[in-house]
Amino acid sequence: MAASRILAAEGVLDGYGHVSMRHPGNPERYLMSRSLAPALVTADDIMELDLDSDAVDARGRTMFRERFIHGMIFKARPDVMAVVHSHSPAVIPFGITPVPMKATFHMAGFLYQEPPVFEIRDVAGWTNMLITDNRLGAALADTLGPNPVALMRGHGNVVVGPSIPIAVFRAIYTEVNARLQTTAIMLGGPINYLSPEEGDIITNKEPGDVGRAWNLWRTKALGK
Amino acid sequence: MAASRILAAEGVLDGYGHVSMRHPGNPERYLMSRSLAPALVTADDIMELDLDSDAVDARGRTMFRERFIHGMIFKARPDVMAVVHSHSPAVIPFGITPVPMKATFHMAGFLYQEPPVFEIRDVAGWTNMLITDNRLGAALADTLGPNPVALMRGHGNVVVGPSIPIAVFRAIYTEVNARLQTTAIMLGGPINYLSPEEGDIITNKEPGDVGRAWNLWRTKALGK
Amino acid sequence: MAASRILAAEGVLDGYGHVSMRHPGNPERYLMSRSLAPALVTADDIMELDLDSDAVDARGRTMFRERFIHGMIFKARPDVMAVVHSHSPAVIPFGITPVPMKATFHMAGFLYQEPPVFEIRDVAGWTNMLITDNRLGAALADTLGPNPVALMRGHGNVVVGPSIPIAVFRAIYTEVNARLQTTAIMLGGPINYLSPEEGDIITNKEPGDVGRAWNLWRTKALGK
């Protein structure tokens, strides 16, 4: 619930997009709000789904049409505890141009491997662009592979992490990094991106303090 | 009233611009606020006009000088139930450059046919740029044709839809799409826009859930 | 007072910049706040100055160092009733590049004559860039000539009008126009600016309704 509110307050989520977490007591289940704008989510809106994205106890509540993004990623990636899907505005242009997204600063060190771009046309031809079944969800999870972020062409992106705060942190700094990279490209000249070695150290060997930002965002979005 | 407030809160409408809806009980009439900044509109400010944009019961209230945009579109397009006219800031540059606006992501799928650009010079030579009579309104409606959006050179745009929430949704995502397209152009390289087939599916065959965003915007603009 | 607060709320004025009006009862005097960030001005802070920018009754209050901008323009331009000096951020780049500012849309029709750029080096060599005496103020007024706007290289701009609401309107739409023109230039291709004839009609023959925006800005900045 806090994650939905934070991502809406930070401009990553618009009226659409969604956040999920793997069930802390049962790795074959995940938790996600009913179909609702993220800024409006309250604790009562949270539903429990299995990894095929069927509701455990729907009680008449409508589910997100794209919940299959989450179920199939949780199935493919046992290390993933949280998934964010958004229409993060600064990121979308990188999904429709040949320019790869790269890490411009240490806060986005997790982008040291260029995020892959999912092309739904390759899997399903002409569609409404949405991930509306498990086949499409599995194809997206396949493109994501072991990465923390995948772009979705003409749609948005998906960000994963080993916890809700880390997935939220990555979703926010993917958006910030996209703005910085766009500005650097406009300035012109070769860009001195983070090296893979630097990104690897930041992400895997000496991770920073996500809690400091999480506490700030939480306070801003929820008033503590 | 909610539409005016929402579009002001989302940055589409400035002190000018206006929203109208066809009268639910009489297709030969439409409803529109008196001349007032959209952010300040209350239910008491709503007036009833006929399709020639004469007030049914003016009671001394001043009408918008550009109300003829609305009347002539309602006359030409029986399918249209709501009209938004704005100075949507990210969109205006597309009306004064040779770059056509195109759909960058699924939320703006309704732009899969490039919006036409209305050039008032072709109709009336040098003017104050405003649509101040039925002849100009009819010319704009003619340029709009069957499209959901038309740009107005050096002025703004007009967006229509089969309901107030859909017209508001389109006005907001036309603005968002303009920002995304501008960024993609700055990044450089060929841009992979939505195909007409994808836009057609999204717009006409499998329309998304506008109500989810409408509820969010309404809550943000009106406090529920 | 309302003008200062409005321009701060609309992002035209930062901690610096100032607004003045000619004294309604004495054309040889003008009114201006004491030296204070515009967002903090209250009615008690307003001082009366003569056209040489000496205070009529200082009562120990500190005056703006750049008040000579205002006095010298009021002296040179009997038609001017209000002056705004700002560091309007989107406008400053146009004062330091060879790209002239031009009117992109009807709300900025008053820019149909390209605003001149004041170069303080031509008048005074190396300086602190400020207009700190009547000689510099007169030079700036000379560059302004009969125009509504002059840019100040590496500093900001000055905007004048026949009333406070019109000067504020022009200051805000000069900033908006700068953003739109920058975006249009980034899109590329020849830009279809407002013609001088269109700008002249909008500005001099059929002026629009400034009061509608003024009421909105006033409500937003002052809570009515």
Added chain:
Amino acid sequence: MAASRILAAEGVLDGYGHVSMRHPGNPERYLMSRSLAPALVTADDIMELDLDSDAVDARGRTMFRERFIHGMIFKARPDVMAVVHSHSPAVIPFGITPVPMKATFHMAGFLYQEPPVFEIRDVAGWTNMLITDNRLGAALADTLGPNPVALMRGHGNVVVGPSIPIAVFRAIYTEVNARLQTTAIMLGGPINYLSPEEGDIITNKEPGDVGRAWNLWRTKALGK
């Protein structure tokens, strides 16, 4: 405390970054908050450190990992009374492109000498990009030299001043200047930057009134 809140409110500091001041009674000590997002700092969070960045009285409070930036600059620069380290977003692209930052307007006159760029690779090879010990802090202080600002490649920047208000002023206008310079570069053509002579006058000979902006920012961030 006020400085932290102001810089967060003005968009210079995100969840990270920090501000310090030299101890007013002991030049061998400095004051800095415990490890906390700047927007959340209160007076009780302030700690006292020596110039090797050891806490005088830690009482179990966690210190910033990058406090060595501050200690080593206070040691190298007796004239410096305040240090700001931030991820100022518009500035970061200038640290990763060959485009030097230059002063675009008088408010950023202190940039008349191009800020140097600190490259941590030259000192320590592949790292997590952070200044986590006194050796790295000393190297950064060495790059800073006598300047008010140094960029940190792929990380952020550091800004110093002879008082807290001046350091905060410089941090904010470094960010603003980066935005203006980026826009000027996008407009194209040779840019007429402030001359070194103008910058020197503004910075060293006739400094402006920092207090006017400080009072505004303080009021906005703290409600007075």
